[in-house]
Amino acid sequence: MTHIEVTVNGEKRSAEVEPRLLLVHYLRDHLGLRAANVGCDTTSCGACTVLLDGKSVKSCTVLAVQASGHEVTTTEGLSADGELHPVQAAFRQHHGLQCGFCTPGMVMAAVGLLAEIPHPTEAQVREGLEGNLCRCTGYHNIVQAVLAAASEVTA
Amino acid sequence: MSILGTRVLRTEDPKFLTTGGVYTEDVADDRLEGACHVFFVRSPLAHARISSIDVSAARQAPGVIGVYTGADLADLAPIPPSAAGLINTEMQQRLLAVDKARFVGEAVAAVVTEHPYQGEDATELVTVDYDPLPAVLGFDPADDSLLFEAAGTNVAGYWGDPSKLDAQLFDGCEVVVKQTIVNQRVAPAPMETRAAAAVWGDDGRLTTWIPNQGAQGTKADMAKLLGIDESLVRVITPDVGGAFGAKFGADPEHAVVAWIARRLGRPARWTETRYENLIAMTHGRAQQHTVTIGGSRDGNVQAYRLEIVQDAGAYPKIGAVLPMLTILMTSGPYDIPKAEAVAKVVVTNTTPIGAYRGAGRPEATAALERAIDLFAAEIGADPADVRRKNLLAPFTEPHRTAFGALYDSGDYVAALDKALTTAGYADLRSQQAQRRASGDVRQLGIGVASYVEITGMGDGEGTPPEENATVEVHPDGTATILTGTSPHGQGHATAWAMIASEELGIPVEKFTLKWGDTDLIPEGGGTGGSRSLQQGGAAVQQAARELLDVARLRAAAELEANAADLVFDKGRSAFNVAGDPDASVPLTQLAENERLLIRTVFSQPGATFPFGTHVAVVEVDTETGKTTLLRVITVDDAGTVLNPLLAEGQRHGGIGQGAAQAFLEEVVYDDAGNPLTASLADYPFVSATEVPSFELASMATPTSYNPLGAKGIGEAGSIGSTPAVQNAVVDAVAHLGVRHIDLPVTSRRVWQALQAVQPGSEQ
Incomplete structure (x- = not known):
C-alpha cells in the first residue's frame, strides 16, 4: 500500500492505496465521486475525463499514486453554490447531452479545451473533443454547446 | 400560450451535468451492502467442443468466493430461439456454454470474488480444454460444420417461401438491374456497457438492477431464464x-448474476468491460441483400425483388426476427406495381x-435506396427525378402496401422536394459537373435517400399498441407521473411533464417522473421502436384529462355547484x-382529502409511419479514396413535434x-471467427471529427392515430442517412x-x- 495525498475539488484527501489503483477508481470507489464513468479499457472513450492541475486527463490511464501531490477537478467540483459552470449551462441550453454517460467526461474535456483555446473554431472543437465519444448526440449539440460556452466566457 | 411545441430545456440535465447519472454500477443501496463481484470466463475460440474445465487454480486465487460452470447451472433450462414457429427449435443457448462454445465471447464460466480487480485476475486461472472445430462464417454457410448437430443444418429458418418467387416478375421491364449488397454487422456500443446487481430477499423474491429499455419485459425474461414465476422478480431500472x-x-449474464446471488445468499454485482461488450452484447444489422429492380427507360419502376440473408450469429435471438420487419418495409415510400421479398x-x-x-x-431502406440509384444510373437519369416519379402520391387516408403495412399518412414528394431545396441540389449538381469537367482530384458526391418507416407497432399478434400512465397531483402542488416507457436519454421526464402541465396548469419543474420499477409499474412496453411519445406520451395526456374529470366532480361537491358550470x-x-x-378550489386542495390520482391505458389504432428524405454531400479524394462527409441535410416528418429541442436531438443522434x-x-472477423474489432481502439466508433454539423429542415404531417398527432422520431435519422451517404460516395466516383x-x-x-475500373489496373 502506498500513501497518497490529493487535492480533489479543492479538498485535501489522503489514503493508503494499492499502487495499481486507477485514479478513476480512487475517485469513484474511495471518494464516492461517481460522475466520471468508465466506458472502455483502451483510453479511447473519454467518459472518465477529469482535470489534473487544470489539464484534462483520462483518469482511467492515470494511477492514483501519480495524482498524489496534485489537484484533481471533477464535474462535482466544477460548479459552486448550485450555479452551473458556463460549460455545464451551455450543455443544458443546447441539449448537448442525452443519456448522460459521456457527459461528465465531455464537460471536463470541454473545460480543458477552452482553457487551452478560449475561442476555438468549430473544427478546433471537433478536434479537441476527438478523444471523447458520444453515442447519443451525433456530436452536433455538444459542438454547439462548447462554441456557445466559449462566447459566453468572453462576454 | 401552449407549452406544447416549444423548446423546453430538460429538467433531467442538472444532475447529469454535476453529480452524474446513477447508472447500475453507481447504485448504492443498503440491500447491496457487501456484494460480491462476478466476472465471466469467455470462449477465445469461435467454434469448439469443450472437453473439460478445470477451476481448481481459480478457486485458490485471492478473494475468490466461487467459480461456476454450465454444469452447476443444470437446473436452468436452455433458451429457445426467437420466433419458435419459424426458427429451428434445436438452436438453443445454455446460460453458460456446455459441451460447445459457438462464438468468441460466449460465457463459459463465472468467477465470483470479493473485489472486482481480483476477479479480473482469477478468470485467467480457469483452464478450459477446447477442441477446435471449423468456424462457420458468412451469408452462405455450408453444412459440413454444424453449430447445432441436432438441427442438421445451419439454416435457422425462412421468412416467406423462396420457391414461390414469381418467375415472371420482371416481364415487360425494359431495364432490369441486379446487385448483391451487404448491410454490414455493427456494434450498438452504448457508452454504458451491460451490468447487473442482484439480491434475494428473505421472502424468496429477487430484486435486480439492470440497465434496460423496458423493465417489464426484462422481468418476464428474467423469470423465464431462472425458471421462476414473474411475481418473484422485481426489476429496478x-x-x-x-x-x-x-x-x-x-x-x-443477467440471469447468471441473479443465480449466483441466490446460490451464495449474498448480493452480487457485474459490470462488463468494453472488450466483453464488443464481443458479447448483441450486434446489429448483418444482412445480405440481393436486389433486382426493373422498369421503363423513362424511369418508371415496375418491379422489385428483395432476397435477404440474415446472419443471426451463433444463437437466433431478435436478429432472426428482423427480416420480418425488413420484408414489411420492402417497397418503402414507392408505388411499385409488383414487389416481393423473402428471407433466409x-x-x-x-x-x-x-x-x-x-x-x-434501415436494412429495407438501404437496399431499396441503392436499388433506385442503380436503376437511375442504368437509365442515365437523375436519381432525385427517379424518386419523384415513383413516390406514392400524398395521402391522408391510410394506404395498404402489398406487404401488409398500413401507412397512416404521408406526403413523400413534399419531403423530397424540401430536402433538395434546402440542400441547394441544382447548385450542388453544377458544382459536381465543374469538378468532373476539370478532372479535380477531389470529386463531389451527392446522395439522396427517401424513406418511410414503421414506429410504435404492437406485438404483431393483433393486439393494438398501447401504453399506460398514472398521474397524481399532490397537496403541496407537486405531481408525479408513472410511465410504462423507459427513457435512457430521450428526455421523457421533461416531455411527459410538458404534456401533463398543458392539461393541469402545474409547472413542468413540479413534476417527478417514475419508470422502470416493476413493483411500482407492473405493466409497460418500454422504449424502443420509436413508440414512446405516440403511446406513452398520449397516455399521460389521457390520464391528465381523466384526472380533471374526477377533480371536476370533487370540485362541484366542494363548491356546491353544478359540475357543468x-x-x-x-x-x-x-x-x-x-x-x-372567487368561487374557486385548486387541485391541491382537492388532493388533500383523497388522493387525486388516475391510471389509464392509451390504445392506438395501429403503428405510425414517419417519412422523409436525406441528402448527403461528400468529397472523395480519387487518389487515396479518402471520403469526407461535408453535409447532411434532412427532412424527417414524424408528425406533430412536442419539443423541437428533443426531436432535433433524436434526429442528430440517428444521423450520426x-x-x-x-x-x-x-x-470484422478473421477467417477463424476471431473478432478484430474488440476494443474501441479497433472498432471505428464515430468521433466528432468525422461528421459535420447537420442541417435539419422541418416538416410535420400529423397522424390521426393519437391526439398528439405524433409519430416516432428515435430511429428516423439512422434510416435515411446510411443510404444517403453511401449513395453520395458512389455518386462521387460514378463518372469514373x-x-x-x-x-x-x-x-x-x-x-x-x-x-478496379481504371484502364490497365489489376483486376
Whole structure:
C-alpha cells in the first residue's frame, strides 16, 4: 500500500492505496465521486475525463499514486453554490447531452479545451473533443454547446 | 400560450451535468451492502467442443468466493430461439456454454470474488480444454460444420417461401438491374456497457438492477431464464447510459448474476468491460441483400425483388426476427406495381444479432435506396427525378402496401422536394459537373435517400399498441407521473411533464417522473421502436384529462355547484364557477382529502409511419479514396413535434449513427471467427471529427392515430442517412465507372473500386 495525498475539488484527501489503483477508481470507489464513468479499457472513450492541475486527463490511464501531490477537478467540483459552470449551462441550453454517460467526461474535456483555446473554431472543437465519444448526440449539440460556452466566457 | 411545441430545456440535465447519472454500477443501496463481484470466463475460440474445465487454480486465487460452470447451472433450462414457429427449435443457448462454445465471447464460466480487480485476475486461472472445430462464417454457410448437430443444418429458418418467387416478375421491364449488397454487422456500443446487481430477499423474491429499455419485459425474461414465476422478480431500472435496441429484455449474464446471488445468499454485482461488450452484447444489422429492380427507360419502376440473408450469429435471438420487419418495409415510400421479398436466416460462429437503432427497417431502406440509384444510373437519369416519379402520391387516408403495412399518412414528394431545396441540389449538381469537367482530384458526391418507416407497432399478434400512465397531483402542488416507457436519454421526464402541465396548469419543474420499477409499474412496453411519445406520451395526456374529470366532480361537491358550470383555470390550476372566479378550489386542495390520482391505458389504432428524405454531400479524394462527409441535410416528418429541442436531438443522434454505418463502422472477423474489432481502439466508433454539423429542415404531417398527432422520431435519422451517404460516395466516383461500393464505404473500399475500373489496373 502506498500513501497518497490529493487535492480533489479543492479538498485535501489522503489514503493508503494499492499502487495499481486507477485514479478513476480512487475517485469513484474511495471518494464516492461517481460522475466520471468508465466506458472502455483502451483510453479511447473519454467518459472518465477529469482535470489534473487544470489539464484534462483520462483518469482511467492515470494511477492514483501519480495524482498524489496534485489537484484533481471533477464535474462535482466544477460548479459552486448550485450555479452551473458556463460549460455545464451551455450543455443544458443546447441539449448537448442525452443519456448522460459521456457527459461528465465531455464537460471536463470541454473545460480543458477552452482553457487551452478560449475561442476555438468549430473544427478546433471537433478536434479537441476527438478523444471523447458520444453515442447519443451525433456530436452536433455538444459542438454547439462548447462554441456557445466559449462566447459566453468572453462576454 | 401552449407549452406544447416549444423548446423546453430538460429538467433531467442538472444532475447529469454535476453529480452524474446513477447508472447500475453507481447504485448504492443498503440491500447491496457487501456484494460480491462476478466476472465471466469467455470462449477465445469461435467454434469448439469443450472437453473439460478445470477451476481448481481459480478457486485458490485471492478473494475468490466461487467459480461456476454450465454444469452447476443444470437446473436452468436452455433458451429457445426467437420466433419458435419459424426458427429451428434445436438452436438453443445454455446460460453458460456446455459441451460447445459457438462464438468468441460466449460465457463459459463465472468467477465470483470479493473485489472486482481480483476477479479480473482469477478468470485467467480457469483452464478450459477446447477442441477446435471449423468456424462457420458468412451469408452462405455450408453444412459440413454444424453449430447445432441436432438441427442438421445451419439454416435457422425462412421468412416467406423462396420457391414461390414469381418467375415472371420482371416481364415487360425494359431495364432490369441486379446487385448483391451487404448491410454490414455493427456494434450498438452504448457508452454504458451491460451490468447487473442482484439480491434475494428473505421472502424468496429477487430484486435486480439492470440497465434496460423496458423493465417489464426484462422481468418476464428474467423469470423465464431462472425458471421462476414473474411475481418473484422485481426489476429496478437505474439511469441507463444508452441502449439503441441492444438492452431490451435480459441476457444470459443477467440471469447468471441473479443465480449466483441466490446460490451464495449474498448480493452480487457485474459490470462488463468494453472488450466483453464488443464481443458479447448483441450486434446489429448483418444482412445480405440481393436486389433486382426493373422498369421503363423513362424511369418508371415496375418491379422489385428483395432476397435477404440474415446472419443471426451463433444463437437466433431478435436478429432472426428482423427480416420480418425488413420484408414489411420492402417497397418503402414507392408505388411499385409488383414487389416481393423473402428471407433466409442462418447461424454462424459470431456474436448473436439483436436490435440496433431501426432494427430491420434501415436494412429495407438501404437496399431499396441503392436499388433506385442503380436503376437511375442504368437509365442515365437523375436519381432525385427517379424518386419523384415513383413516390406514392400524398395521402391522408391510410394506404395498404402489398406487404401488409398500413401507412397512416404521408406526403413523400413534399419531403423530397424540401430536402433538395434546402440542400441547394441544382447548385450542388453544377458544382459536381465543374469538378468532373476539370478532372479535380477531389470529386463531389451527392446522395439522396427517401424513406418511410414503421414506429410504435404492437406485438404483431393483433393486439393494438398501447401504453399506460398514472398521474397524481399532490397537496403541496407537486405531481408525479408513472410511465410504462423507459427513457435512457430521450428526455421523457421533461416531455411527459410538458404534456401533463398543458392539461393541469402545474409547472413542468413540479413534476417527478417514475419508470422502470416493476413493483411500482407492473405493466409497460418500454422504449424502443420509436413508440414512446405516440403511446406513452398520449397516455399521460389521457390520464391528465381523466384526472380533471374526477377533480371536476370533487370540485362541484366542494363548491356546491353544478359540475357543468365549472371552468378549469389553468393559470391557477383550479376550478371555479363560471363567471365567479372567487368561487374557486385548486387541485391541491382537492388532493388533500383523497388522493387525486388516475391510471389509464392509451390504445392506438395501429403503428405510425414517419417519412422523409436525406441528402448527403461528400468529397472523395480519387487518389487515396479518402471520403469526407461535408453535409447532411434532412427532412424527417414524424408528425406533430412536442419539443423541437428533443426531436432535433433524436434526429442528430440517428444521423450520426447512420452516417457512421455508411462510411466507418463494421464488426470484422478473421477467417477463424476471431473478432478484430474488440476494443474501441479497433472498432471505428464515430468521433466528432468525422461528421459535420447537420442541417435539419422541418416538416410535420400529423397522424390521426393519437391526439398528439405524433409519430416516432428515435430511429428516423439512422434510416435515411446510411443510404444517403453511401449513395453520395458512389455518386462521387460514378463518372469514373464505379457502379456500387458496399458498406461501409471506407477509404480502402473506395480506392479498391477506383483501381478496379481504371484502364490497365489489376483486376
